[in-house]
Amino acid sequence: MFEFRLGVDDLAATWFGYSALQEAVLSMRARLWPGRYPEQQPWIAGWQERYQTLDTALLESMIAPVGFVPDFLTPRPLGPRPDFATEVERLAATPAEVVRADVLEAYRGGGNPSPLPPVLTALIDDPAALAVRLAEALDAYWTHCLAPAWWPRARSVLEADIAYRGRMLSERGAEGLFADLDARLTWHAGVLRLVDPHPAVKAVGTTVDVAGRGLVLIPTLFGLGAQTDVTQAGPPLVCYPARGKATMAEGLGAQLPSARAGAALVGLIGAPRARLLVMLETPASTTELAQRLGVTPGAVSRHLGALAAAGLLDRTRHGHRVLYRRSRLGNALVAGGDG
Incomplete structure (x- = not known):
């Protein structure tokens, strides 16, 4: 522990x-x-x-x-x-x-x-x-x-997790945050406890006086339970399974490019535009895409304009928002010609 x-x-x-x-x-x-x-x-x-x-x-x-x-x-x-x-x-x-x-x-x-x-x-x-x-x-x-x-x-899942955790901390305090983070973690009276069932980890369990260094909390898509690292310099670190990691494959289905088609798509239109085209199986706005990708709306807008001009995207106006979605031609290109 x-x-x-x-x-x-x-x-x-x-x-x-x-x-x-x-x-x-x-x-x-x-x-x-x-x-x-x-x-x-x-x-x-x-x-x-x-x-x-x-x-x-x-x-x-x-x-x-x-x-x-x-x-x-x-x-x-x-x-x-x-x-x-x-x-x-x-x-x-x-x-x-x-x-x-x-x-x-x-x-x-x-x-x-x-x-x-x-x-x-x-x-x-x-x-x-x-x-x-x-x-x-x-x-x-x-x-x-x-x-x-x-x-x-993956980044959109991790960002969504962090946004949720921040809300939990602001609404419910440290007790609410840690109670919801992972089953291996418990919080009581200023002490955060992590119980890892692996025998080798149990053997090196210790008490850490954080002493003003703070704590780093890192969501991951590949953790089966919370883990820690106290061996490196700096504040203690706790890595925990990201909320929503099970949604990684949602909406992919037949629209996930084959390996050959995916490589060809990147070679044809470049990685940024290929990335957007794959993402736009469902409608999204410029702002939403920019937030998911962690880039500026201007950068996304230029790529969307080029993809739309090539007939790979359809545009639909909803109020003040313009939503983009792959066209039939875009679907066929992503699917490597099978669509």
């Missing part, structure tokens, strides 16, 4: 955020254990051909057989919404001794050790090169599989 003793100043300094790099790394769990993450399987099927062109052995080695991940692959975010490219640069620059130690610790499995896979055995004695190669593999995975359509949907 972990106990976090928080004062008033700690609660005031508590903040929410999410990490694109962490979500990319942990998404490998959905590939290795599909039964635990059914909502991710349509996405994985959609980019399968693209994924097979990548450094798959190395990507899948990031998750040890018992589910542990080397800590340097999921560094503490420096802010609420760090840029993926910046996080990957940090990863590539991880000190060699940290890389080696973290990999070996993950594969020790908390007393249930597993042998290193061949790809790690070949690189473990050159951990600096291992960090660089991992960064390159993750960047390629992000570019070809996650960024075009998956990440906009």
Whole structure:
């Protein structure tokens, strides 16, 4: 069990955020254990051909057989919404001794050790090169599989979770917030308790006096329960399952591009416009799309105008709002010509 003793100043300094790099790394769990993450399987099927062109052995080695991940692959975010490219640069620059130690610790499995896979055995004695190669593999995975359509949907789920948690905190205080965050968490008299059932985690449980450092709360699509990290510098961190993660595959169905069609779509119209076209299975306004993507309405508007001019979108006015939705031609293009 972990106990976090928080004062008033700690609660005031508590903040929410999410990490694109962490979500990319942990998404490998959905590939290795599909039964635990059914909502991710349509996405994985959609980019399968693209994924097979990548450094798959190395990507899948990031998750040890018992589910542990080397800590340097999921560094503490420096802010609420760090840029993926910046996080990957940090990863590539991880000190060699940290890389080696973290990999070996993950594969020790908390007393249930597993042998290193061949790809790690070949690189473990050159951990600096291992960090660089991992960064390159993750960047390629992000570019070809996650960024075009998956990440906009994932980010909208994470943003919705944070907005909900903020409302709970303002309406019900810390007790209401933590009571609703995860079943592993309890709050009483200024103490937040986290009970993780994994024996290896139980063995390192401790009491943490937060002492004015605040707390970082991070939703994830790939957590099965709240977890913590007290080993890195900075405020304690609690990662918890995002509310609404089961909605990730809603509305996809036959409209999810095949791997070949998805790659062709990005090559034809570029990643930003491909991302918008995939998202617009259901009507949305410029402002709504900008909020989901975390960009300016002006940037979205330029892409929407180009897509509409090409006949890929239909426009409908509802009062003062203009809603965009894929046209029949847009549906056919997303479906790779099958629509």
